[in-house]
Amino acid sequence: MTGKTSKQAMYLRMITASVARRKSRMLIALLAVVVGATILSGLVTIYYDIPRQMGMEFRNYGANMILVPADSTQGGMTRESIDEAASHIRSDELVGVSPYHYENLTINATPMVAAGTDLEAVRATSPYWYVEGAWPSKPGEVLVGLQEAETFSLKVGDKVTITYTVTGDDGRDAIEENPVEFTVSGLLDTGGSEEKYFFISQEDMESLTGKELTYNVAELSIQANAERLQEIADDISSSVPTVSPQVVKRLTTSESTVLTKLQALVLLVTIVVLALTMICVATTMTAVVTERRKEIGLRKALGASDRSIMMEFMGEGLLQGAIGGLFGAGLGFAFAQLVSTNVFNSSITFRPILVPITVLAALLVTGLACTIPVRNATNVDPALVLKGE
Amino acid sequence: MSLLEMKNVYKTYGDLNALDDVSINIEAGEWVAIMGPSGSGKSTAMNIIGCMDKPTSGQVLLDGQDISKLSRRELTEIRRDKIGLIFQQFHLISYLTAVENVMVAQYYHSLPDEAEAMEALERVGLADRAKHLPSQLSGGEQQRVCVARALINHPEIILADEPTGNLDEKNERIVLDLFRQLHAEGTTLVVVTHDAEVGATAQRVITLEYGKVTSEDGDISFGKGSSAIK
Ligand SMILES: Nc1ncnc2c1ncn2[C@@H]1O[C@H](COP(=O)(O)OP(=O)(O)OP(=O)(O)O)[C@@H](O)[C@H]1O
Ligand SMILES: [Mg+2]
Numbered sequence: 001m002t003g004k005t006s007k008q009a010m011y012l013r014m015i016t017a018s019v020a021r022r023k024s025r026m027l028i029a030l031l032a033v034v035v036g037a038t039i040l041s042g043l044v045t046i047y048y049d050i051p052r053q054m055g056m057e058f059r060n061y062g063a064n065m066i067l068v069p070a071d072s073t074q075g076g077m078t079r080e081s082i083d084e085a086a087s088h089i090r091s092d093e094l095v096g097v098s099p100y101h102y103e104n105l106t107i108n109a110t111p112m113v114a115a116g117t118d119l120e121a122v123r124a125t126s127p128y129w130y131v132e133g134a135w136p137s138k139p140g141e142v143l144v145g146l147q148e149a150e151t152f153s154l155k156v157g158d159k160v161t162i163t164y165t166v167t168g169d170d171g172r173d174a175i176e177e178n179p180v181e182f183t184v185s186g187l188l189d190t191g192g193s194e195e196k197y198f199f200i201s202q203e204d205m206e207s208l209t210g211k212e213l214t215y216n217v218a219e220l221s222i223q224a225n226a227e228r229l230q231e232i233a234d235d236i237s238s239s240v241p242t243v244s245p246q247v248v249k250r251l252t253t254s255e256s257t258v259l260t261k262l263q264a265l266v267l268l269v270t271i272v273v274l275a276l277t278m279i280c281v282a283t284t285m286t287a288v289v290t291e292r293r294k295e296i297g298l299r300k301a302l303g304a305s306d307r308s309i310m311m312e313f314m315g316e317g318l319l320q321g322a323i324g325g326l327f328g329a330g331l332g333f334a335f336a337q338l339v340s341t342n343v344f345n346s347s348i349t350f351r352p353i354l355v356p357i358t359v360l361a362a363l364l365v366t367g368l369a370c371t372i373p374v375r376n377a378t379n380v381d382p383a384l385v386l387k388g389e
Numbered sequence: 390m391s392l393l394e395m396k397n398v399y400k401t402y403g404d405l406n407a408l409d410d411v412s413i414n415i416e417a418g419e420w421v422a423i424m425g426p427s428g429s430g431k432s433t434a435m436n437i438i439g440c441m442d443k444p445t446s447g448q449v450l451l452d453g454q455d456i457s458k459l460s461r462r463e464l465t466e467i468r469r470d471k472i473g474l475i476f477q478q479f480h481l482i483s484y485l486t487a488v489e490n491v492m493v494a495q496y497y498h499s500l501p502d503e504a505e506a507m508e509a510l511e512r513v514g515l516a517d518r519a520k521h522l523p524s525q526l527s528g529g530e531q532q533r534v535c536v537a538r539a540l541i542n543h544p545e546i547i548l549a550d551e552p553t554g555n556l557d558e559k560n561e562r563i564v565l566d567l568f569r570q571l572h573a574e575g576t577t578l579v580v581v582t583h584d585a586e587v588g589a590t591a592q593r594v595i596t597l598e599y600g601k602v603t604s605e606d607g608d609i610s611f612g613k614g615s616s617a618i619k
Contacts, residue, residue, distance in 0.1 A: 010492060010501040014485065021484035021522075298480045301441060302538075303469020303497040305462070383441040386476055387432065 015315040029284040036277025037328020041358040042335035063219035076214030095221035096124030114198035116205025125221040133186030141185040145195035281369035297385035306378040317370035325362030392417040398447030409600035422591035430600040440464040473539030477551035481523040488519040509537040529560025
């Protein structure tokens with residue numbers, strides 16, 4: 001048997017014995033903390049994931065001006081006119097220009113639409129695009145929108161033959177077909193309309209169609225406020241007659257209100273659940289203190305100060321808070337994952353930072369919940385409770 | 390100077406004098422029994438001596454220090470440093486083992502020392518029960534743990550309110566034997582009891598009735614004291 005034990009060691013021994021050996025009572029409080037912490041970490045995960053799930057947070061940094069042909073009956077814009085329009089934007093403002101040439105093509109006689117574009121520039125103008133696999137990096141590679149990938153049962157690495165049909169002047173009779181084999185380098189997941197298209201490089205599009213490309217639309221990402229954007233747009237429309245610039249609101253107001261409201265709801269639910277947890281812990285702790293009046297009286301009779309009584313009960317409460325918080329952090333991730341796969345059809349990433357945050361929140365909630373019951377514990381009169389009955 | 394001196398102590402609840410002009414002297418090393426009918430104020434007197442309660446008026450000197458006017462906090466400190474308490478209902482902490490229960494007293498007093506706590510348990514004959522929880526101990530064993538807990542910090546005075554009230558004769562004898570040993574070592578003992586036999590083991594019996602001291606027998610260790618009870 002060892003000699004002197006430190007006061008801290010005995011303190012830990014007492015509070016852990018209380019939590020470990022008085023299981024049933026503690027289990028209720030612990031359960032409340034676990035549930036609270038689970039909801040907290042789960043909902044906070046979802047809270048931060050909603051914008052990503054809705055493909056919006058990042059869209060915020062995407063294109064905010066588009067160029068379309070001034071007169072669409074004259075066909076698309078030339079590269080030159082797009083470049084000329086872009087030259088009206090200061091280089092420190094211009095983040096990227098992505099021209100798109102859309103073309104009706106077929107795969108096994110099934111029609112689809114492909115866009116020929118500058119894939120490098122797209123990465124700058126549409127940073128929110130999530131590519132499973134890789135972006136096309138060499139000729140003969142294609143990026144397939146998720147929706148189309150499903151329609152044509154394509155996955156990364158598959159080979160697919162895309163056919164361009166040269167039509168007669170009336171646009172109906174097929175004169176000649178030009179099939180080219182492509183490799184699927186990646187699948188595109190944006191949560192938006194982009195998932196309905198195939199994307200290939202401009203060079204591949206040129207060799208497929210055999211003609212010089214003109215563009216249906218060009219997306220520009222510009223670092224400027226709404227006022228300056230409008231100024232640029234006015235400047236372009238007056239000096240480049242072939243293109244018509246349009247300022248795009250990055251996030252439509254309705255989208256952003258839905259997002260804010262959804263997040264506010266999640267936050268509200270979290271706060272309500274934490275409040276309920278706190279009430280439950282406070283109630284349990286009050287019952288525990290009442291139940292243990294004799295023990296409190298005895299400790300006082302043995303010379304315990306009010307401070308040590310408070311420390312002991314607070315210690316027990318916080319120990320439960322820590323254990324509950326740890327469990328809750330783990331279960332919360334599982335919960336968020338479940339919600340995410342069922343509601344948003346996608347998985348979420350584990351944020352390690354949420355573990356300490358959840359534990360801290362659980363400690364805070366239990367600590368607050370314990371203050372009143374713990375104060376009551378110090379009011380116990382040893383002479384009264386130790387009296388025999 | 391006496392170890393404990395009560396001078397004209399009153400404790401009043403409403404219009405009831407639980408203690409009515411009580412003056413008692415207890416010398417260091419003495420073994421005193423307090424007897425009397427139920428409601429006569431025995432526990433009230435014990436609580437005041439044990440610094441768990443304050444008199445309504447009068448003086449209580451412990452070691453020459455007047456404890457009747459101290460704050461709750463100062464009383465707690467004196468209780469911790471000078472007094473060992475034993476109760477009729479044992480009052481062990483249910484989720485701590487026997488040895489841990491003894492260590493709790495050390496914890497509040499100074500530093501927990503498991504080896505020393507084990508020695509105390511050995512002394513009361515419970516070394517082999519040290520790791521048992523109170524629920525796994527008999528009543529007599531629980532009270533012996535309480536004796537070990539009361540003596541662990543070497544208090545100046547051990548106060549026991551009906552220590553054998555819940556024990557059978559065999560266990561009563563074991564506890565009285567322990568008291569006898571403590572007394573032989575010079576510990577001051579004050580024991581409240583209803584039991585004439587327990588009272589007879591003490592050196593002196595103070596009898597209370599309606600809050601007043603009605604008799605204060607001298608050395609009754611020859612058994613004379615028992616006549617003073619009825
Ligand atoms: N907290 C209190 N409030 C009111 N009256 C009290 C209180 N404590 C004790 N009394 C009264 O004081 C008187 C003495 O009580 P005390 O507990 O000292 O008796 P006792 O001699 O220990 O009796 P017993 O042998 O039954 O334990 C009793 O009449 C009791 O009702
Ligand atoms: Mg009594």
